[in-house]
Amino acid sequence: MTEWHEKRHGLEQRIADWTSRTGFTISVRDDLGHLNLRGDLGSPGFLAAAEETIGQPLPQAPNTISDGDSTIFWLGPDEWLILTPAEKAANLADQLESSLSNQHAATNNVSGGQIALTLTGERVREVLAKGCALDFHPQVFTEGRCAQSGLARANVTIGSIGGDNKFLVIVRRSFADYLLAWLDGVA
Amino acid sequence: MFLIECPWCGERAETEFSYGGEGGITRPAEPDKLSDAEWANYLFMRTNPRGAHQELWNHAQGCRRWFGVERDTVTYHISRSYVLGDGVKD
Numbered sequence A: 001m002t003e004w005h006e007k008r009h010g011l012e013q014r015i016a017d018w019t020s021r022t023g024f025t026i027s028v029r030d031d032l033g034h035l036n037l038r039g040d041l042g043s044p045g046f047l048a049a050a051e052e053t054i055g056q057p058l059p060q061a062p063n064t065i066s067d068g069d070s071t072i073f074w075l076g077p078d079e080w081l082i083l084t085p086a087e088k089a090a091n092l093a094d095q096l097e098s099s100l101s102n103q104h105a106a107t108n109n110v111s112g113g114q115i116a117l118t119l120t121g122e123r124v125r126e127v128l129a130k131g132c133a134l135d136f137h138p139q140v141f142t143e144g145r146c147a148q149s150g151l152a153r154a155n156v157t158i159g160s161i162g163g164d165n166k167f168l169v170i171v172r173r174s175f176a177d178y179l180l181a182w183l184d185g186v187a
Numbered sequence B: 001m002f003l004i005e006c007p008w009c010g011e012r013a014e015t016e017f018s019y020g021g022e023g024g025i026t027r028p029a030e031p032d033k034l035s036d037a038e039w040a041n042y043l044f045m046r047t048n049p050r051g052a053h054q055e056l057w058n059h060a061q062g063c064r065r066w067f068g069v070e071r072d073t074v075t076y077h078i079s080r081s082y083v084l085g086d087g088v089k090d
Helices: A002-006 A011-019 A046-054 A086-099 A124-131 A173-186 B036-044
Strands: A025-028 A032-038 A065-067 A071-076 A079-085 A106-109 A114-120 A146-151 A154-160 A166-172 B003-006 B010-013 B018-022 B052-058 B066-072 B078-083
Touching (some): A011 A025, A032 A086, A032 A114, A071 A146, A071 A154, A079 A086, A114 A124, A114 A173, A124 A146, A124 A173, B003 B066, B003 B078
Antiparallel strands (some): A025 A114, A032 A106, A065 A071, A114 A166, A154 A166, B018 B052, B052 B066, B066 B078
16 A cells, blocks of 8 residues: 555656756655654653664754764754655654654654655756745755755755755655646746 | 744744744633633733734744744834743743
């Protein structure tokens, strides 16, 4: 069932057509699973248990990313998004569930509801700035930063990761087609 | 562009936020003991000042957290924003 849900989009063909026309590339990151983790940093043992299970630190500074085997986005003072290889996501969710069972915490597998896109290219910052009020200057939106905002009226999580002109954009699956159409027009 | 400062995310565009009404209003501890007038006062009556105003805002398109703001209703100048529970009334 999960597979059926996770593949329900028709973005690849659109992207292939479009990449051939512009110097700006998008790839659909179907290889990533999405987990939403909530928990109280002030609660003794939460941070240690979560970090041990995931195997890397949770970012505590607002709007930052921790990169390792998984990519962890700060979403709020008690909320994180963990992107992890899709085949490991369900397993990691179970492990977090059990290691945090004595905590006031929640792990939700949201892989079916949202989709990650990798945007690369020299003009990627310009393209994003066209539809988003955030400052995408290379000295402001530096690598390792993330933000939740609106891109062309769709709610997105944007992270700069893996290079100067490389961004990960996470959007609701139902908005993905719309966002692609918008990017098509802008880029 | 009107910028609002989220205590966590910093200054962001107004379009990312939603307004939550006047802040600093405490729910009566024992509503049963209030008269209808007192209860209505708590529910409906707001100060609507000209000048400094305590407000609640939600960073709806960002971190989705509620926080408090002190905004001047004439100039729109935001003198501070703060995490709720950290001193709504100074």
